[in-house]
Amino acid sequence: MSSLSKYLSGKWLTVYAVVYMLFLYAPVFLLPMFAFNDATIISFPLQGFTTKWFDVLWETQALHGAVRNSATVAISTAVISTILGACAARASARYRFPGKRPVMGFIMLPLVLPEIIVAVSLLVLLMQLGMSLSLWTVVAGHVLICTPFSIAILSSAFQGLDNSLEEASFDLGESRWGTFRRVILPLVMPGVVSSLLICFTISLDEFIIAFFLTGTDVTLPVYIWSQLRFPTKLPSVMALGTILLALSVVLLILAEWFRRRAAKKQGIEASAGGFM
Amino acid sequence: MGMTLDKEARQGLTLLSPTALYALLMLAAPLAMVVTFSFWTQNYLDIETTLTLDNYREAWSKPIYQVLMIRSLKISLLVTVVTVVLAFPIAYFLSFHVKNRKALWLFLITVPFWTSYLLRVFLWKVILGYNGVLNTALMELGLIAEPLTFILYNANAVVLTLAHAWAPFAILPIFVALEKIDRSLLEAAEDLGDGPVRRFFRITLPLAMPGVIASTLIVLIPTVGDFITPKLVGGTDGLMIANMIQIQFGKANNAPLGAALAVSSMMIVAVISLIIYAAGKKFGGRVQ
Amino acid sequence: MAAIDANDIIVLSDVTKTFGTFQALKGINAGIREGEFFSLLGPSGCGKTTLLRMIAGFDEPTTGTIDINGKPMAGISANKRPTNMVFQSYAIFPHLSVAENVGYGLKTQKMPKKEIATEVDKALDMVDLHGLGDRGAHELSGGQRQRVALARALVMRPKVILLDEPLSALDKKLRDQMQVELRSLQQTLGITFILVTHDQEEALIMSDRIAVMFEGEIAQLASPEELYRRPRTKRVASFIGVMNFLDAKLGSQDETTLTINIDALGPVQVPIDIAPAGLNPATIDAVGIRPEMLTVLGDGNDNAEHKVEGEVTGTAYYGDMTYYTVQLPGSGEPVTISMRNTAGRSVLPAGSKVMVRWGAESVVLFE
Numbered sequence: 042m043s044s045l046s047k048y049l050s051g052k053w054l055t056v057y058a059v060v061y062m063l064f065l066y067a068p069v070f071l072l073p074m075f076a077f078n079d080a081t082i083i084s085f086p087l088q089g090f091t092t093k094w095f096d097v098l099w100e101t102q103a104l105h106g107a108v109r110n111s112a113t114v115a116i117s118t119a120v121i122s123t124i125l126g127a128c129a130a131r132a133s134a135r136y137r138f139p140g141k142r143p144v145m146g147f148i149m150l151p152l153v154l155p156e157i158i159v160a161v162s163l164l165v166l167l168m169q170l171g172m173s174l175s176l177w178t179v180v181a182g183h184v185l186i187c188t189p190f191s192i193a194i195l196s197s198a199f200q201g202l203d204n205s206l207e208e209a210s211f212d213l214g215e216s217r218w219g220t221f222r223r224v225i226l227p228l229v230m231p232g233v234v235s236s237l238l239i240c241f242t243i244s245l246d247e248f249i250i251a252f253f254l255t256g257t258d259v260t261l262p263v264y265i266w267s268q269l270r271f272p273t274k275l276p277s278v279m280a281l282g283t284i285l286l287a288l289s290v291v292l293l294i295l296a297e298w299f300r301r302r303a304a305k306k307q308g309i310e311a312s313a314g315g316f317m
Numbered sequence: 318m319g320m321t322l323d324k325e326a327r328q329g330l331t332l333l334s335p336t337a338l339y340a341l342l343m344l345a346a347p348l349a350m351v352v353t354f355s356f357w358t359q360n361y362l363d364i365e366t367t368l369t370l371d372n373y374r375e376a377w378s379k380p381i382y383q384v385l386m387i388r389s390l391k392i393s394l395l396v397t398v399v400t401v402v403l404a405f406p407i408a409y410f411l412s413f414h415v416k417n418r419k420a421l422w423l424f425l426i427t428v429p430f431w432t433s434y435l436l437r438v439f440l441w442k443v444i445l446g447y448n449g450v451l452n453t454a455l456m457e458l459g460l461i462a463e464p465l466t467f468i469l470y471n472a473n474a475v476v477l478t479l480a481h482a483w484a485p486f487a488i489l490p491i492f493v494a495l496e497k498i499d500r501s502l503l504e505a506a507e508d509l510g511d512g513p514v515r516r517f518f519r520i521t522l523p524l525a526m527p528g529v530i531a532s533t534l535i536v537l538i539p540t541v542g543d544f545i546t547p548k549l550v551g552g553t554d555g556l557m558i559a560n561m562i563q564i565q566f567g568k569a570n571n572a573p574l575g576a577a578l579a580v581s582s583m584m585i586v587a588v589i590s591l592i593i594y595a596a597g598k599k600f601g602g603r604v605q
Numbered sequence: 606m607a608a609i610d611a612n613d614i615i616v617l618s619d620v621t622k623t624f625g626t627f628q629a630l631k632g633i634n635a636g637i638r639e640g641e642f643f644s645l646l647g648p649s650g651c652g653k654t655t656l657l658r659m660i661a662g663f664d665e666p667t668t669g670t671i672d673i674n675g676k677p678m679a680g681i682s683a684n685k686r687p688t689n690m691v692f693q694s695y696a697i698f699p700h701l702s703v704a705e706n707v708g709y710g711l712k713t714q715k716m717p718k719k720e721i722a723t724e725v726d727k728a729l730d731m732v733d734l735h736g737l738g739d740r741g742a743h744e745l746s747g748g749q750r751q752r753v754a755l756a757r758a759l760v761m762r763p764k765v766i767l768l769d770e771p772l773s774a775l776d777k778k779l780r781d782q783m784q785v786e787l788r789s790l791q792q793t794l795g796i797t798f799i800l801v802t803h804d805q806e807e808a809l810i811m812s813d814r815i816a817v818m819f820e821g822e823i824a825q826l827a828s829p830e831e832l833y834r835r836p837r838t839k840r841v842a843s844f845i846g847v848m849n850f851l852d853a854k855l856g857s858q859d860e861t862t863l864t865i866n867i868d869a870l871g872p873v874q875v876p877i878d879i880a881p882a883g884l885n886p887a888t889i890d891a892v893g894i895r896p897e898m899l900t901v902l903g904d905g906n907d908n909a910e911h912k913v914e915g916e917v918t919g920t921a922y923y924g925d926m927t928y929y930t931v932q933l934p935g936s937g938e939p940v941t942i943s944m945r946n947t948a949g950r951s952v953l954p955a956g957s958k959v960m961v962r963w964g965a966e967s968v969v970l971f972e
Binding site for chain 1: 661662684689692693694698709713714757
Binding site: 057064124126128141158162269 | 326327328334336347403406410426429433434436440441443446450453481539541545559562563576579583
């Protein structure tokens with residue numbers, strides 16, 4: 042018993058936390074290492090510094106197509122999910138109506154549903170309807186899994202919105218639309234931007250749904266998957282991954298910054314753990 | 318009054334309707350379709366729409382599916398236990414020992430999660446491989462004479478990789494539950510004579526239980542459906558049911574059987590989830 | 606119920622409000638006079654906020670009508686009504702500066718920027734926030750937020766300003782100060798103020814008239830003094846200040862006087878006109894006496910007409926006042942008596958035998 046009490050004490054927990062973080066970051070650290078490593082084989086020891094794998098990326102036409110496809114999918118997904126998320130978050134935060142909990146629960150379901158189930162179900166439906174697979178079928182799937190994230194982010198923004206602010210605006214003679222434009226929108230805008238960025242990031246990285254629902258135009262993760270089979274392509278895949286990692290981190294920091302601004306605007310202390 | 322909805326309810330429902338409609342068309346309809354599909358059969362290129370239980374008979378009786386299903390559950394449960402057990406001390410550390418930089422820690426925990434999933438799994442292959450980072454490092458240090466082989470292309474590798482992939486999902490719910498604990502309760506327990514250990518088991522853990530249950534379910538349910546990790550690091554011993562579902566929808570071109578496998582595995586996971594939820598409720602019953 | 610006057614700025618007629626099966630308001634009739642400070646006073650859940658929100662236009666009555674300035678308000682939404690509200694939470698727009706908050710409604714009216722600036726400055730001066738227009742909303746103290754909310758309503762020059770528990774978030778000292786300021790501002794401007802509060806002291810200090818509400822009904826509508834001196838029901842009496850209730854029965858009555866037999870004090874004659882209108886003397890079953898209307902005498906050497914022996918069972922020393930609980934013979938509950946601590950008057954310890962003096966004019970009759 043006394044050893045457990047020590048285990049729970051700060052010092053050992055700190056050590057544990059550091060080791061745990063090393064575990065979490067091991068792949069993240071390796072990615073840029075191999076991206077700049079002057080060797081075709083992905084293994085230690087490192088051979089020397091090079092940027093040639095990044096140069097390869099500029100010359101690969103198929104990759105450029107995949108980037109364009111992914112950008113189209115991710116931007117469409119972000120916009121549609123955020124609009125759908127905003128409707129649901131606002132409805133849930135502001136209004137009381139029968140059936141709210143089950144309907145909201147169902148909308149949030151993709152958060153816990155294995156992606157393969159989402160992908161397979163949509164695939165079966167599309168097959169039955171005789172629709173061909175395209176980037177838009179990928180968007181349809183991505184919107185499904187991104188909307189719950191958007192709702193989670195926007196719910197806090199809409200819930201932080203004191204009802205009396207709207208009433209005050211209304212009381213001062215403003216119309217419903219004017220109130221939306223002058224009070225609600227400015228206050229939830231950072232949340233909206235944050236939602237757009239998160240949905241964009243999720244869609245950009247998503248593989249399983251894209252793998253099942255993509256047609257001849259592949260997205261970036263599907264392209265990466267196809268490249269993993271060719272050992273010679275691996276270093277440039279590492280380079281690509283490094284760029285994606287940097288992009289994701291920048292987008293996430295931006296998203297977090299916007300979320301905090303939203304909270305600050307509403308006079309709420311920015312609570313920890315906004316992403317989930 | 319009676320059946321008619323008031324103004325507020327109507328406005329709320331109207332606002333929710335686009336999202337609800339989308340979920341209905343893109344989630345409810347497809348799920349219903351999969352269930353229907355699982356009662357149909359594949360007839361070479363056509364789908365035979367006579368209702369039959371053949372797919373389920375095959376899914377539940379053929380040894381290969383049984384083996385894959387049991388292995389999937391074993392691996393998923395193991396992943397869940399490992400992930401949650403590893404995550405709890407971190408959540409505890411964040412909640413009780415980090416004072417000013419909680420948000421930064423949480424951010425740092427979520428960053429690896431946002432790296433391309435495919436590449437993360439692939440990099441674990443690089444780390445755990447025969448000539449991988451881990452073996453090279455251990456041999457350099459003189460801790461081992463020959464590369465370890467039990468760490469890649471088997472279930473261990475799958476467990477490790479998935480535990481890594483789902484770490485933030487396990488940490489956050491527990492952290493949130495721990496943050497909600499009123500610190501004066503802990504002082505009260507101490508004041509009434511509990512030492513740190515007794516206090517932990519009598520106050521902290523029971524109150525954190527809802528978070529632990531949430532973590533467990535959040536990790537367990539999706540891992541059953543993963544097929545990337547088994548394919549990349551699992552070898553033949555590490556293949557799971559999702560790989561078989563993917564094969565049925567792909568190469569094997571037997572979507573109805575794939576659907577039956579998908580529905581079966583979801584049912585099993587749902588039952589296990591309900592058991593865990595019920596058990597958790599019983600354990601932390603007085604909470605909430 | 607108070608008579609409704611043609612000059613009343615707000616007329617509430619048979620106003621009811623039902624939420625599902627809960628009847629929040631059960632037929633409110635009242636007239637609010639132009640330029641008066643009117644308070645809706647009652648415990649939480651009595652319907653006072655619901656009534657205020659219906660005057661503002663955030664809710665519609667289930668039945669009944671609300672007229673403001675001679676016009677029926679049915680179907681007229683909050684943004685079209687000549688009322689402005691100071692919210693309990695103040696509802697200061699967090700993304701706007703103080704000046705932008707105060708000028709919000711004027712901008713809606715498309716007033717030129719220069720005029721808005723002048724009006725905003727005037728309003729800020731009125732509430733003693735001169736020169737704070739550029740401050741952000743989050744830089745304000747509680748008291749300042751309250752003032753901004755007030756200025757934001759005042760700048761609209763409404764017929765009526767509605768205040769929903771405006772002082773409840775402030776600490777005691779600031780609240781006392783704001784009560785006086787609000788009252789004098791209202792008197793200077795001559796605008797009708799309607800205040801919702803659960804604090805009886807606040808209502809007494811600020812109001813011209815008070816409607817005391819319980820469970821969706823107005824129990825009494827009167828001036829502060831009348832409410833305190835002549836509460837119509839036991840419930841109103843105990844909600845406003847402290848009241849000692851003593852069991853009593855009607856002894857006899859003639860054209861000008863009632864003789865009441867008070868169990869603990871004996872018979873007393875009171876003028877018939879102190880009985881509230883509509884009270885049947887035969888149904889009297891208690892009298893009320895305020896603590897300050899009773900006097901404790903240490904020695905008992907007093908020639909007062911009405912006095913009775915008692916025993917001090919407890920004292921509470923408040924500095925300027927001492928509150929005694931005194932057991933009177935024949936009465937169940939001990940009575941509370943407050944005494945000013947003047948020079949040369951010492952506090953009597955518990956157990957002291959005392960004489961309690963009282964006056965017939967201070968008796969309130971209850972059914």
